[in-house]
Amino acid sequence: MSSIFNIGLSGLNAAKVALSTTSHNIGNVNTPGYHRQQVSQAAAFPSFEGYGYLGRGVELTAVNRVYNRYLERQLANATTQDGNYATQLNTLSQLDDLLGDPATSLSASLSGMFKSLQGINASPESIPARQAAINGMQAFAGRVQLLNTRLEELRQGTNTQIRSTVSQVNAIASQIADINVQIQSLSQADAMPNDLLDQRDQLVLDLNKLVKADVTVQSDGRYTIAIGSGQALVASGEHFPLEVVENAVDPQKLEIAYAGSNGTVRIPDRLFDGGSLSGLINSKAEAINRAQADLGRLVIEVADQMNRQSSLGRDLYNEQGGPLFKDLNGLRPVAVGEVNPATGQVETLESQMKAYRDAAANFSVVVSDPSRLAVGSGLKAGSVDATQPVQPVITSIWQTAPGNYEDYAPTGKAPSLPTGGFEVRYDAASSSFVVAKPATGYEIVPNGQAAGGFILRATDPANKLSIEFKAEGMGKEDKTFTIGNKALGLDTAEGKADFQPADNANMLELIKIQTKETMSSTPNGTTNFTPGGSAIKTTNFEGFFGQLVSFVGSKTNEVKVAAEAQGSTLKETYLARESFSGVNLDIEAANLIRYQQAYQASSKVIQIAQQIFSDLLQMR
């Protein structure tokens, strides 16, 4: 009799537990990281009654979560890669928009600057035209500043995110360490606190979003979590926090350090290969740095090339031309691994980066007086004496600055004329110009680039002196010219100076810098931003900027494709885990009915047992 009661009771109990587990499942249908739970039950051990074994009802064996370690690991990997690419894409898209936006792009203002300089040639002594040229240069410098400021903001933003990501990582790691302790203390022989396990797994997943973390399960059920090349972030109940430290050379470069038991150790960037932390580090190292380094290198070269040609000319006061832009040559870095003559230090990626950022930040126009623009040539050519015939005449003469910084770097100045200048003779018999004085060391060749033009240059390739002139009226008579520097100063009452306000030979040479091949390509985006001194110049300023835009575009495109693929992978692995461990409300609804019926049936058993019992009591 009592066995019927007991059996009914055990059934009632089992159904109630199953019902509450089902309700638990329904309640947690939207809980992140929740794994559906199942009740395991078995028939109770039967009792021997002589005639055979009699069943004793049902017994509950366990409440388990539906969990597949393989699927969980896949999900963690997909999450960490998704975090990496999504974060990179976020930064790169901003850079992509910045460089592609016509309102902030450099290329239009660069063309605009040269356009305004061209305007001077139409009327070299016109102050409005010169003012427009200064405005054009200032507009370009302003655009460089704008771009650089936006890049700095992106860098600062990335740095802030790195700091906050690291503190998030530390917070999650400390929670995991706490839960590790709780789980250990709550675990019984076979029974695990399922919901705590879920919570810990979800924390591991959250951690993976930030940084790739490898989980090892210890025999007592606690997790050991390692990042990078095996630095333990959580071991048992302890966690070892990460720190953000500034690079000694470039404080804007943040490094991740690990406070292990043996002191602080810096983790090399390349060891982070997943999570938004690596996305931040990568996008900064590869794209923002490259963009800013290229911008810095561009403006160092623009300032250098323009200033050098300007210094060879004469302004409207007939004084030697001054610099147009602030001189940035002092910041010019060399290739990584070479000794920088300016600092005496071996160049590193960090010192290059610092120099380029300083260069971009300091790029500005220094000429403010329109009359100070060196439009005219610094040279003059005249007849050696009055007995010379009128023709031929030299109609313009100017000096061209060497194209490479390395060519004049030792002196910092463009090469100067020999003492006493030149005497140049037109030899009618051979229809050519020859250098009469100095007797050796110089030659004159026709300029293939310009009709009627000649180049006077040194025969020693190490001497980079180059003078160009145009002559006309070459006939049957010899004529000797003197070539020398113009006397400084304006016309005075005492006499005529060499002041030629309509002379624009220097400006004509200056604007040719726009299409000259002055830049060599950036060697590689991650380990060196500066080509060696012997690198071939392959492109002009605009083309160089185009290379940068193309680089950022390709990089963004590459990351976009990867992010899309990774997003889709993440979705698939998530769905795979969901279909295995997720709650299906329809099934749970069916289970509710099923367990309710079981409960009702067990109640009926008890009711019948009670009926039998009272029937027995009424028999007397």
Place this chain on the structure above:
Amino acid sequence: MRISSNTQFIASTYSIQSNQYRLARLNEQLSSLQRINRPSDDPVASAQLINLDQSISRNDQMMANSKTIESSLALSEEYLFRAGEIIQNIQSLAVQAGNASLKDEDRAYIRTQIQEQTKALVGIANSTDGQGKYVFGGTRSQTPPFSLELEPEMKIEYHGDWGRQEIQASSTRDIAVTEPGGLVFGGGSSVADPNNPDAFSDGNKLWQSLARLDKILADGPSGMNSVAGGPEGEQVMDNTATPPVPFLDKDGNPMVFKDGLPHVDNNGVPHLKPALDAAGNPVAGRWEADPLPPTYDESLAASISGLKDGHEQLLRSHTAVGARRAEVEQLAKTGEGLDVQYKAAVGQLQDLDYAQAVSDLNMALLAMDTTQKTYKLVSELNLFRYL
């Protein structure tokens, strides 16, 4: 396969999101009508576009430069045309001055006319452009290039230089927009040898002829030598023959001419100078004939010829300016052609295939609509509705 309740939700939101992304991109392309809206849309084409933008901007600049060159040259050409007319006027006045029946008053009248014309000519040579800079001063455009003095005798000097202002007309061609006045008109009126006033030098003949013309009109035939001609080279005489007029050497001995007559002007003064040996010392008893001062007619002929040469020199400059204008016009046309080509290249790189984009948009809208409807229908399927 087992489906969890979240499966449907996750899959649908993912689809809705990617559909929304596609719609946003198509919307962006259709509203800008550009295929490339940021460098990552097509990195290679973006770099090409930057280079093309520079080419277009430079080409625009070259076309604008061509217009500037054209207008500067047109101005020079106009001045040169007027200068040519004045020289022609002076030439016809000079021809009139050769009329043998002219009296001194007539010549004075012609001289006044020529002086006025010369002033006009120098005035043109000192012309300024719209900004007040001197067109024919070479690169010394701040001061008038030519000075003219009429007294005591006509003197014209050039104070400019021989430089030219140039403007870039194409990447390899700088075109001069000014002509130095020294090359166009000449460098001054003074002659190398004052004893030989009709020996004009190449390049300066216009001013030299004008000054000479002014001088001979002032002097008139009566104020000048009347004996025409006279051999140019060496005429050697010694004391071996009796001269028609007695000449004495430094020792008081009579000299005779070896051949021909001595050169004597209308005052009976012989034009002789001691012959020099190789070392530059006079040779005893040997004399050379010195050319006679020119006569009125000779000087007039030389001046008329000089004016003609001067006019030709001006015409050469005029032709050069005209040729440059023609070249600039050609370059401007080439520039316009290039502009069309560059813009076509830009179009090919970044223009949107409109039909394709609209068709893509319709597809994307349909996909979005279907996804949303499916989500709604499936999410309504729930057993709890029947409990």
